[in-house]
Amino acid sequence: MASTTTTPSGRVQRPPLNLSGKKNRQRSEHIIRWILIACSLVTVATTVGIITILLWEAVNFFREIPVWEFLFGTTWTPLFEGAQQEFGVVPLVMGTLMTTLIAALIALPLGLAAAIYLSEIAGERARSILKPVLEVLAGVPTIVYGFFALTFITPVLLEPLFPRLGTFNGLSAGIAIGIMALPTVASMSEDAIRAVPRSLREAAYGLGATRFETTMRVVVPAAISGVIASFILAISRAIGETMIVAVAAGQAPAGQSGASSGWWDLTQSMQTMTGFIAYTFSSDISRSSTAFYSLFGVGLLLFIMTFAMNLLSQWITKRYREEYD
Amino acid sequence: MSASFAPGKGVEQYNPRVKQRQNASAAMKWFLFGATALAIVLLGMLLYSILAPGLPWLNWHLITNMPSRIPERAGMNSAIWGSIWIVLGAAVMSFILGLGTAIYLEEYAEKNRWTSLIQTNISNLAGVPSIVYGLLGLVVFVDWMQMGRSLLAGVLTMGLLILPVVVIASREAIRAVPPSLREAAYGVGATKWQTVRHHVLPSAFPGIMTGIILSMSRAIGETAPLLVVGGASQVLFRPSSPLDPFMVMPLQIYNWTGRPQEEFEQLAAAAIIVLMIVLLIMNSVAIGLRQHFSRKARW
Numbered sequence: 052m053a054s055t056t057t058t059p060s061g062r063v064q065r066p067p068l069n070l071s072g073k074k075n076r077q078r079s080e081h082i083i084r085w086i087l088i089a090c091s092l093v094t095v096a097t098t099v100g101i102i103t104i105l106l107w108e109a110v111n112f113f114r115e116i117p118v119w120e121f122l123f124g125t126t127w128t129p130l131f132e133g134a135q136q137e138f139g140v141v142p143l144v145m146g147t148l149m150t151t152l153i154a155a156l157i158a159l160p161l162g163l164a165a166a167i168y169l170s171e172i173a174g175e176r177a178r179s180i181l182k183p184v185l186e187v188l189a190g191v192p193t194i195v196y197g198f199f200a201l202t203f204i205t206p207v208l209l210e211p212l213f214p215r216l217g218t219f220n221g222l223s224a225g226i227a228i229g230i231m232a233l234p235t236v237a238s239m240s241e242d243a244i245r246a247v248p249r250s251l252r253e254a255a256y257g258l259g260a261t262r263f264e265t266t267m268r269v270v271v272p273a274a275i276s277g278v279i280a281s282f283i284l285a286i287s288r289a290i291g292e293t294m295i296v297a298v299a300a301g302q303a304p305a306g307q308s309g310a311s312s313g314w315w316d317l318t319q320s321m322q323t324m325t326g327f328i329a330y331t332f333s334s335d336i337s338r339s340s341t342a343f344y345s346l347f348g349v350g351l352l353l354f355i356m357t358f359a360m361n362l363l364s365q366w367i368t369k370r371y372r373e374e375y376d
Numbered sequence: 377m378s379a380s381f382a383p384g385k386g387v388e389q390y391n392p393r394v395k396q397r398q399n400a401s402a403a404m405k406w407f408l409f410g411a412t413a414l415a416i417v418l419l420g421m422l423l424y425s426i427l428a429p430g431l432p433w434l435n436w437h438l439i440t441n442m443p444s445r446i447p448e449r450a451g452m453n454s455a456i457w458g459s460i461w462i463v464l465g466a467a468v469m470s471f472i473l474g475l476g477t478a479i480y481l482e483e484y485a486e487k488n489r490w491t492s493l494i495q496t497n498i499s500n501l502a503g504v505p506s507i508v509y510g511l512l513g514l515v516v517f518v519d520w521m522q523m524g525r526s527l528l529a530g531v532l533t534m535g536l537l538i539l540p541v542v543v544i545a546s547r548e549a550i551r552a553v554p555p556s557l558r559e560a561a562y563g564v565g566a567t568k569w570q571t572v573r574h575h576v577l578p579s580a581f582p583g584i585m586t587g588i589i590l591s592m593s594r595a596i597g598e599t600a601p602l603l604v605v606g607g608a609s610q611v612l613f614r615p616s617s618p619l620d621p622f623m624v625m626p627l628q629i630y631n632w633t634g635r636p637q638e639e640f641e642q643l644a645a646a647a648i649i650v651l652m653i654v655l656l657i658m659n660s661v662a663i664g665l666r667q668h669f670s671r672k673a674r675w
Contacts, residue, residue, distance in 0.1 A: 076567055083569045087484055090476025094498050094543065097536050101508060104515040164411035172405055173412075184415050190655060191422070192597025194626040195648050198633055202641060203425035230418055237415075259392070263401035284503065291505025293600035294626070298633055325507050329600060332510075333608040333634070350511045354504065361503035365496070 105354055108347035115341050121348055127304045127327075129342035138345055140324075140352065142304035145314040146221060147290055147323040147353075150300060153225025154232055154289040159282050161229075162236025166278075169237070170244040171266050189234035197298030200227035205299065213318050217310060219301025221321030227295045232285040239284065243277020244270060276371035280364045287360035291353065296322075297329035324353045426652070430645030438646055443610045443628065447639035452647050455628035457614045458527070459654075462602070462624055463595045465531030466538055471588055473535070474542030478584075481543075482550040483572050502540035509537045510604025518605060525606050528618035533605050537598065538591040545587020549580040582669030589662040593655050599626040625651045 113121065116138045124139015131137075165185065169178055204223040210216055247270050255265040271278065301308070301320025304327075311319035322330065328346055336342055441451025477498075485491040513533030523529040553576050561571040577584075602624055608631055611623035625647060632644035 076570075080567050080569050084484055087476045087480035090473045091480045091485075091494055093473050093536075094477060094501060094539060095494060097501060097512070097539070098497050100516060101504065101512050104512055105508070108515065161411050161414060164408050165415060168408035168412040172408060177409075181412055181415065184419050188415060188419055188422075190593060190597075190659060192599070192626055192651065192655070194597070194599045194629050194633075195422070195426070195652070198629065198644060198648060199422050199425050201633065202429070202645075203421060207425075230422075233415065261397045261401040263404040264397065266404070287503055291507070293505065293507045293603075294630065297600075297603075298630065325505065325600070328507050328511070329603055332604050333630075335607075347511065350508055354508050357503060357505055358500065361500050364503075365499065 101354065105347055105351040108344060109351045112341065112344035112348045116345070116348075121345075127307070127322075129327075129345050130336065136341075138341070138348075140349060142306055142314060143322060143324045143327055143349060144352070146296075146300065146305040146321040146326065149305065149315065149317060149321060150221050150225040150228060150296060150323055151286060151289040153222060153317065154228035154292075155282075155286055157226060157229025158232035158236050158285050158289070162233045162281070162285065163240055163278060165233070165237040166240035166244055167266060167271065170241050171262070171270065185234045185237050188230065189238070191231075193231060193292060193294040194298070196227040196231050197224075197295040199230075200224055200295055200299035215310065215318055217301065217308070217319045219299060219320045220318050221300055221305065222317040224296045224300035224321070224323075225317070227299060228289045228292050231292065231295065232289050235288060236281045236285045239281030240274070240278045243274040243281070246277070247273045276367055279371075280368040283360050283364040283367070287357045287364070290360070291325060291357050293325040293329050296326040297333070300326050302326070302330050324349050328353075426645050426648050428645075429642040430647075430649045433642050433646035434649055438643070438650065442612045443623075443631075447637065447643055450632075450640075450643055452625060452628045452650070454611045454614055455623045455625045455647075456650075458530075458611070458622040459596055459624040461527055461615060462530050462534055462622065463592050465527075466534035466595050467588055467592050469531065469535030470539045470542040470591060474539050475546050475584065477539075477543045478546035478550055479572060479577075482547055483568065483576065498540050498543050502544065505600075506537055506598055507600040507604060509533055510601030512536070513601060513605040524619065525621055526619045527615045527622040529605050530602055530622055530624075531618075533601050534595050534598065537601055538595050541591040541594060542587055545590065546580070546584045549583025549587065550576060552583060553579045582665055586662045586666050589658055589665070593658045593662075596624075596654060596658070597626055597651065599624075599630055602627055603630065625654075 121138055121140050123141065124137055125141045126137040126139045127142045128135055128137050165181070169181060173181065200223040201219075204226050205216065205218065205220060208226075209220075209223055213222070216222075251269055251273055252265055255269045260269070300323060302322055303311070303320040305311070305321045306314035306316065308320040327349055331343070331346055437449065438451050439456065440453055441449060442453050443455075444450040477494075481491065481494065485494075510533065513529055513536075517523050517529035517532050518525055521529075523532075557575050557579065558571050561575045566574070602622075606622055606624075606627070608627060609621075610631065611621050613620075615622050629644045629647045629651065632640040632647065635641070
């Protein structure tokens with residue numbers, strides 16, 4: 052009440068609005084803007100940092116081992132001595148591709164089936180059970196899947212089927228990676244399928260199509276860009292997965308363990324690119340050796356592979372997205 | 377009734393095979409149900425493979441004791457403390473940086489090449505394998521900045537790893553705040569930051585918190601980057617300074633899983649149970665938070 056006065060004519064007069072802080076406010080607005088820009092630069096710096104250190108350290112490695120010998124050599128024995136030490140990355144890449152193939156064979160069809168079931172067929176009750184189950188599977192740490200592969204998939208599920216199965220083998224690791232990647236495919240594909248407008252389905256039913264025909268010939272093709280993007284992302288995650296293969300896939304590269312009949316032999320130890328990096332840090336090897344620098348050659352290759360797949364996934368989503376309404 | 381509606385030639389040939397097609401439809405339904413229900417079977421097997429060997433080993437020693445060569449005496453106390461510090465540190469770091477980035481991208485940035493570069497970059501970072509972050513942390517934090525294989529190096533590495541998740545979640549939460557709220561604030565003369573600070577952020581806060589908790593539950597299970605940064609050797613004491621060596625729960629599980637004695641495998645299973653309980657609590661808090669605040673939404 053003290054700040055207002057009433058004139059004899061009865062109009063209320065307030066003191067003029069105090070804008071003396073305006074200049075300070077503008078200055079602090081400016082500072083805040085730059086702080087926020089600095090925050091966003093950290094993400095850019097991370098990418099630049101990853102690429103720089105991988106290239107930088109890999110160059111040290113490629114000074115000793117020529118790039119072509121690394122990329123096309125077929126023997127990987129970094130921990131051996133002298134002439135027996137070879138840095139041909141092909142067996143590691145094969146290990147990664149074979150475990151990823153098994154994972155894809157499990158995660159892609161099952162994930163897509165789950166996505167179609169959840170979005171097109173399941174009623175409220177089935178959804179309310181299945182959706183949380185997939186969410187739990189998605190949240191399980193990968194080390195747990197590694198434990199599952201080593202102590203359950205190998206001895207209980209696979210041993211009866213493959214008599215000469217090794218304790219560590221590519222097959223069980225691949226299956227576990229597949230289970231890990233399944234929820235990714237399911238939830239991303241489900242989102243894509245749900246985004247297909249109802250009118251498309253109704254038009255198909257109106258023409259007399261059954262549910263199977265509507266789903267397979269109308270709904271899934273309409274959502275295909277999202278489905279394929281989810282496939283690629285799942286494959287990229289399978290390539291980069293570390294702890295499952297570190298625990299379950301063994302420490303001999305594909306085709307290099309005694310019992311293995313070749314790089315395709317999934318029943319035997321099959322070290323992957325990520326598995327090699329993890330193994331190097333679980334054993335203590337000299338930080339100045341060529342074997343240590345080979346980590347960054349392998350890391351660089353891994354980064355390039357997953358990076359290319361992520362870009363491809365984004366490009367497909369953007370390029371082939373069907374826009375409705 | 378004359379047969380004036382006798383079908384023409386074309387119609388006679390048309391065979392809709394309704395029965396067959398409906399059977400195919402029903403078969404698909406069961407096939408898809410089977411494939412989805414397999415997820416339940418898998419989860420069941422996963423839980424069984426952990427609970428059966430792990431439950432007998434689940435006791436207070438596991439939580440209060442330090443690692444030991446003797447399985448009966450071995451515990452994961454140092455790993456629990458390491459996990460707490462790593463996850464809290466990484467959460468604080470990614471909260472500050474991630475929220476700042478999200479605010480910048482949603483509220484301040486102009487729509488130009490630079491902004492879309494930052495956005496593409498963030499979604500790409502989310503897809504970089506976690507072990508590559510480990511290599512980054514090893515070279516930058518452990519070696520160049522001379523932190524050694526310390527808790528601090530682990531926190532910084534993990535913070536960078538979960539940063540994209542936090543940015544993406546925070547952006548979505550900020551975007552969900554209706555423009556009318558901002559316009560009202562501008563209308564009464566608020567500056568941009570006042571609008572963001574007093575109106576946008578309070579409304580977006582529950583969504584941001586949910587994102588942070590989910591990224592923490594990712595951080596607590598993440599093993600590979602910490603294996604690279606911290607190594608797999610046992611730590612027999614609680615970290616008391618940022619430069620102490622550390623051990624986290626998943627690394628302890630990895631360490632025990634890799635040993636030949638069966639007792640340690642069972643101990644690993646028990647440690648997994650503890651880890652999963654912690655995860656379950658964190659996720660329930662996130663879900664509870666989301667439901668609590670979505671009921672109170674003001675628009």
